Amino acid sequence: MNSSRHRLRIARxxxxxxxxxxxxxVTGCSSADDGASVVVPTxxxxxxKLCQNLDKALPRKVDGLDRDDxxxxxxxxxxxxxPAIILRCGVERPAKMxxxxxxxxxxxxxxxxxxxxxxxxxxxxxxxxxxFTTASRVTYVEFTLPTSLAEDRDSALVDLAPAIKKAIPxxxxx
Numbered sequence: 001m002n003s004s005r006h007r008l009r010i011a012r013x014x015x016x017x018x019x020x021x022x023x024x025x026v027t028g029c030s031s032a033d034d035g036a037s038v039v040v041p042t043x044x045x046x047x048x049k050l051c052q053n054l055d056k057a058l059p060r061k062v063d064g065l066d067r068d069d070x071x072x073x074x075x076x077x078x079x080x081x082x083p084a085i086i087l088r089c090g091v092e093r094p095a096k097m098x099x100x101x102x103x104x105x106x107x108x109x110x111x112x113x114x115x116x117x118x119x120x121x122x123x124x125x126x127x128x129x130x131x132f133t134t135a136s137r138v139t140y141v142e143f144t145l146p147t148s149l150a151e152d153r154d155s156a157l158v159d160l161a162p163a164i165k166k167a168i169p170x171x172x173x174x
Contacts, residue, residue: 036070038086047138050138053167059159063155076089091140127147131145132144
């Protein structure tokens with residue numbers, strides 16, 4: 001290989017390093033970082049205010065696990081335990097909410113239900129974890145249960161219901 005081609009490859013590799021560093025920083029990936037990392041929703045100001053109120057009302061413990069919020073810190077996200085139960089407020093409406101198979105109870109991976117006055121869409125994921133999203137509220141709140149906690153799903157729903165009822169009014173999300 002001639003030296004000018006070799007220098008060009010080195011220059012391209014060096015130029016790609018900032019992009020790789022940014023990717024690692026944005027995704028929160030690090031071999032030394034065991035903390036949870038989530039994508040923070042970006043709702044409008046009205047929904048953000050509701051989510052800030054929810055953050056203040058959330059319990060210190062969910063399913064017996066202490067609150068340990070994920071990074072980046074935000075009033076729109078919360079977490080409990082490790083592996084973490086993750087809550088995100090102000091998320092987009094899940095596509096499954098529009099799926100007629102779900103509405104008719106024909107999708108075993110997604111079902112609706114009500115726990116302590118809060119309506120939920122429950123979706124079982126391929127990895128065995130669950131995602132729950134509020135329904136019939138003026139904004140969507142989702143939380144995910146890791147596979148290791150999926151067996152006792154109802155406890156987390158019961159623990160979160162009072163805060164959601166207090167902070168997120170019943171209604172139709174935009």
